[in-house]
Amino acid sequence: MKTLTKLALSAVFAISLPVMSMDLQQAMSALGAAKTQGLVGEQPNGYLGVVGSSAQAKEIAELINKARKAEYQKLAAKNGIQLADVEAIAGKKAIEKTDPGQFIYLNGQWQKK
Amino acid sequence: MAILVTTACTPTVQVAMPNEPININLNVKIQHEILIKVDKELDELISDSSGLF
Numbered sequence: 001m002k003t004l005t006k007l008a009l010s011a012v013f014a015i016s017l018p019v020m021s022m023d024l025q026q027a028m029s030a031l032g033a034a035k036t037q038g039l040v041g042e043q044p045n046g047y048l049g050v051v052g053s054s055a056q057a058k059e060i061a062e063l064i065n066k067a068r069k070a071e072y073q074k075l076a077a078k079n080g081i082q083l084a085d086v087e088a089i090a091g092k093k094a095i096e097k098t099d100p101g102q103f104i105y106l107n108g109q110w111q112k113k
Numbered sequence: 114m115a116i117l118v119t120t121a122c123t124p125t126v127q128v129a130m131p132n133e134p135i136n137i138n139l140n141v142k143i144q145h146e147i148l149i150k151v152d153k154e155l156d157e158l159i160s161d162s163s164g165l166f
Contacts, residue, residue, distance in 0.1 A: 028164035068165050075154055079147050089148070090155050094166055097159055 022056075027063035034060050041103030041110060046072065046090035051103045051110050 022030075034040045039057035043049045047068060048061040072086045095104045103110050159166045 031164070031166075064165055071158055071163070071165065075151055075158075079151050079154075081144075081147060081151065085148070086151060086155070089152055090159070093152075093155055093159055097166070 022059050022063060024063050024067055027060045030056075030060050031064060035099075035102050038103050038112075041105060042091070042094040042098050043105040044088070044091040044095065046087035046094065049105050049110075 031040075034057055038051055039054055040048045040061050041051050047065045050057045050061050068090075072090060073083055076083045076086045095106075098104050098113050100113050102113055104113050105111075
């Protein structure tokens with residue numbers, strides 16, 4: 001009985017813990033397709049957002065965003081300005097440079113550019 | 114009579130030199146230049162080479 005409970009518990013944990021099956025390199029390779037397929041889009045805060053609710057898209061966004069934040073922090077430290085300032089400029093630029101047909105987050109909702 | 118009119122109170126404006134030096138704040142300009150620099154650096158980051166955009 002106890003082992004059964006343990007087994008059941010470990011099964012639950014296995015399901016609830018998100019397993020990162022991707023590394024940054026793979027996320028970077030998958031980014032272009034994820035954008036054109038409308039799975040992820042650019043937001044004014046300088047980071048990728050997940051448009052739908054695909055687990056893969058979520059993973060791509062998380063990995064890319066972590067790497068972006070590191071770059072933003074480097075820029076902020078180097079120039080002696082706030083991280084938030086760098087994020088805001090980056091968000092504006094990323095949205096400007098988004099290709100038509102891909103998603104951007106504006107006025108509280110996802111829309112096709 | 115005419116003399117009286119022309120010599121009536123002539124206003125004088127006095128300009129006094131300030132005792133302290135005049136400070137001109139250049140922080141705004143410097144901040145602006147930093148933002149332009151960051152703008153350029155972000156352009157480089159976004160232009161595909163990083164793979165993060």
